[in-house]
Amino acid sequence: MISCEDVHKFYPLGHGRKHVLKGINLAVRHGERVGLLGRNGSGKSTLIKLLGGVELPTSGRVQRHMSLSWPLGFTGGFQGSLTGYDNARFIARIYGREYGDLRDFVEDFSELGAHLKMPVKTYSSGMRARLGFALSLAIEFDCYLIDEVIVVGDQNFQRKCHYHLFEKRAERSLIIASHSPDIIRSYCNRAIVLHEGTGAVFDDVEGALNCYAQL
Amino acid sequence: MSRFSDSWRVQRNVIQALMIRELNTRFGRENIGFLWVMVEPLLFAGLVAIMWRVMKGPEEHGVSIVMFVISGYIPLTLFRHAVSRCIKVFEVNASLLYHRQITIFDFLFVRFLIEMIGAMFAFTFIATVLHFFGLFSAPKSMGFLLAGWFLYSLFTLSLCFMIAPLSEFSDVLEKIIPVTTYIMIPFSGTFNMVEWLPVAARPYMLWSPPVSAMEMIRYGLFGDAVYPYYNVSVVFVFSIVCTLIGLVLCRRVRRRLTVE
Numbered sequence: 001m002i003s004c005e006d007v008h009k010f011y012p013l014g015h016g017r018k019h020v021l022k023g024i025n026l027a028v029r030h031g032e033r034v035g036l037l038g039r040n041g042s043g044k045s046t047l048i049k050l051l052g053g054v055e056l057p058t059s060g061r062v063q064r065h066m067s068l069s070w071p072l073g074f075t076g077g078f079q080g081s082l083t084g085y086d087n088a089r090f091i092a093r094i095y096g097r098e099y100g101d102l103r104d105f106v107e108d109f110s111e112l113g114a115h116l117k118m119p120v121k122t123y124s125s126g127m128r129a130r131l132g133f134a135l136s137l138a139i140e141f142d143c144y145l146i147d148e149v150i151v152v153g154d155q156n157f158q159r160k161c162h163y164h165l166f167e168k169r170a171e172r173s174l175i176i177a178s179h180s181p182d183i184i185r186s187y188c189n190r191a192i193v194l195h196e197g198t199g200a201v202f203d204d205v206e207g208a209l210n211c212y213a214q215l
Numbered sequence: 216m217s218r219f220s221d222s223w224r225v226q227r228n229v230i231q232a233l234m235i236r237e238l239n240t241r242f243g244r245e246n247i248g249f250l251w252v253m254v255e256p257l258l259f260a261g262l263v264a265i266m267w268r269v270m271k272g273p274e275e276h277g278v279s280i281v282m283f284v285i286s287g288y289i290p291l292t293l294f295r296h297a298v299s300r301c302i303k304v305f306e307v308n309a310s311l312l313y314h315r316q317i318t319i320f321d322f323l324f325v326r327f328l329i330e331m332i333g334a335m336f337a338f339t340f341i342a343t344v345l346h347f348f349g350l351f352s353a354p355k356s357m358g359f360l361l362a363g364w365f366l367y368s369l370f371t372l373s374l375c376f377m378i379a380p381l382s383e384f385s386d387v388l389e390k391i392i393p394v395t396t397y398i399m400i401p402f403s404g405t406f407n408m409v410e411w412l413p414v415a416a417r418p419y420m421l422w423s424p425p426v427s428a429m430e431m432i433r434y435g436l437f438g439d440a441v442y443p444y445y446n447v448s449v450v451f452v453f454s455i456v457c458t459l460i461g462l463v464l465c466r467r468v469r470r471r472l473t474v475e
Contacts, residue, residue: 049474052313052315053312054312054474055473055474056469056470070314071313077310079236079240082239082240086239089235090236093229093231094229094314095314096224096225
């Protein structure tokens with residue numbers, strides 16, 4: 001289970017500070033697929049970063065009782081000056097995986113071919129997303145933390161993601177931030193709507209989407 | 216017990232992976248690759264030693280000028296590099312925090328470790344080469360030499376623990392660090408020994424931790440040709456206090472750190 005208890009986050013803003021999250025409570029159990037809805041700047045990415053432990057809450061607690069992927073998004077998690085292969089080797093080392101297996105999977109899944117020999121900073125956001133997904137699927141987490149990124153890939157990539165994440169690993173948990181009602185509707189069984197720093201948790205996705213549509 | 220050995224294994228993997236990553240990004244894989252890490256201390260120490268040798272002759276205060284300069288300059292470059300590289304280290308490496316097993320202490324420790332290994336490689340290399348030319352005699356006491364290096368490294372690392380988080384709080388620090396490390400050279404034991412000072416001034420020098428460490432390095436190299444003054448407890452107390460303050464500051468920085 002992954003849980004947030006009364007999580008607050010402030011960011012410095014000029015001389016004052018901005019209260020981005022005002023007491024979020026959320027519990028994600030095994031196999032639950034939670035959609036994260038909210039307008040731009042409502043704190044979706046912040047919440048994803050707090051869940052992933054990339055940043056720490058100003059107050060409140062985040063607890064992780066299952067393995068949780070790093071946030072898969074447009075940025076972060078890679079060293080731009082290193083090649084795709086180097087990044088894969090780095091990930092294999094820190095997660096204690098066999099590099100050979102990881103490389104084979106990444107080559108197959110990402111279809112990046114010769115690009116894997118180039119620095120990641122030369123990649124487009126779609127290519128980064130492929131690499132990030134490939135790496136995190138190769139590591140195998142109980143819960144995947146996804147920030148928007150699933151929509152950037154081409155059709156083929158989306159099909160692959162769909163197969164690996166939603167069919168092959170259907171029992172895994174998922175926390176996904178997206179603006180797309182279709183994605184939330186088809187992949188999630190719960191949702192939380194963020195608005196002005198507070199979060200409303202819905203056990204039915206349609207309710208959440210209605211609420212989001214009225215913001 | 217198995218939890219401990221698990222986390223030990225993770226920790227070792229992380230340090231190893233970060234070292235390789237840092238060496239790759241800093242030096243690349245072309246030509247001599249990571250051996251570049253020892254080139255700068257080597258050049259510095261070698262050239263300054265030649266300059267002093269030409270200016271002052273083969274010996275001063277009864278010890279070899281070349282050995283004296285090299286044994287002083289290489290630890291000093293370790294100190295200056297380690298301190299300057301720990302400035303803003305958290306901000307620069309923040310994207311690594313996407314992986315929860317990596318902590319901000321790992322960045323700091325890895326950067327320091329690379330500087331330390333570079334300095335020690337450089338020292339061993341230059342000493343061995345000069346030894347064949349009869350310019351560098353074998354250390355009289357390996358124990359003192361290593362103990363001195365250990366204390367010097369401990370002092371440097373503990374200072375890094377404090378300076379790294381402070382540099383995130385204030386940009387002024389970044390500007391004043393280079394001049395500060397320059398001004399402290401006379402109080403670092405790099406170019407002089409305590410015994411060369413007037414008797415009354417000697418006890419004051421021992422308040423500076425690197426002086427004790429340098430004196431031990433010199434005694435390890437020259438043996439009874441020099442008389443070392445050192446106070447190990449000053450180094451330890453200073454290092455422990457700096458580390459503790461540093462850890463508290465690091466925790467505060469981590470809470471506030473914003474990652475893109």
